[in-house]
Amino acid sequence: SLPIVAIIGRPNVGKSTLVNRLAGEKAAIVHDQPGVTRDRTYLPSYWGDREFVVVDTGGLVFNDDTEFLPLIRQQAMTALTEASAAIFVVDGRTGPIGADEEIATWLRQQKVPVLLAVNKCESPDQGLIQAAEFWNLGLGEPYAISAIHGNGTGDLLDELIKHL
Ligand code: GDP
Ligand code: MG
Numbered sequence: 001s002l003p004i005v006a007i008i009g010r011p012n013v014g015k016s017t018l019v020n021r022l023a024g025e026k027a028a029i030v031h032d033q034p035g036v037t038r039d040r041t042y043l044p045s046y047w048g049d050r051e052f053v054v055v056d057t058g059g060l061v062f063n064d065d066t067e068f069l070p071l072i073r074q075q076a077m078t079a080l081t082e083a084s085a086a087i088f089v090v091d092g093r094t095g096p097i098g099a100d101e102e103i104a105t106w107l108r109q110q111k112v113p114v115l116l117a118v119n120k121c122e123s124p125d126q127g128l129i130q131a132a133e134f135w136n137l138g139l140g141e142p143y144a145i146s147a148i149h150g151n152g153t154g155d156l157l158d159e160l161i162k163h164l
Contacts, residue, residue: 009089011059014119018147019056047157092130104137
């Protein structure tokens, strides 16, 4: 069976937009409302001659048990247990926030290789500065990307397939 790549992150950072780009079709639900993707969505994808399946997850929030958050959290954690690698998506416009640090702490305790994608970096120069702010998450090199426009996703995928 194909390796699974889990797309993880807090609400509204662009996880579903990245999944759409990787899968090359508008299959996942993209919405401005945080936490809209409640179920996991699996989509076939490839880079070069490497095939894999991307799984979109709902916005991961620790330390808040309102409404569907515990269910979404469980779904994201299950997605990670199935995954050969994960892409942790953060928002280059907001910079790192506490919710990212909580997710990073959890991810560092997992055995799955994690790539850190700093999304919403449309400007190449600004993107490098935005991405550098995320070194402190302790997950290695932050990759500046724009899920909407596709900037930087090639470098991210080059690195990703090394782990599959
Ligand atoms: P999710 O909640 O993490 O799945 O995030 P979505 O993919 O639903 O996107 C949340 C919001 O961020 C939407 O308004 C998207 O249009 C916007 N967004 C996603 N990717 C990018 C990007 O690369 N650049 C910018 N500027 N906005 C983005
Ligand atoms: Mg989503």
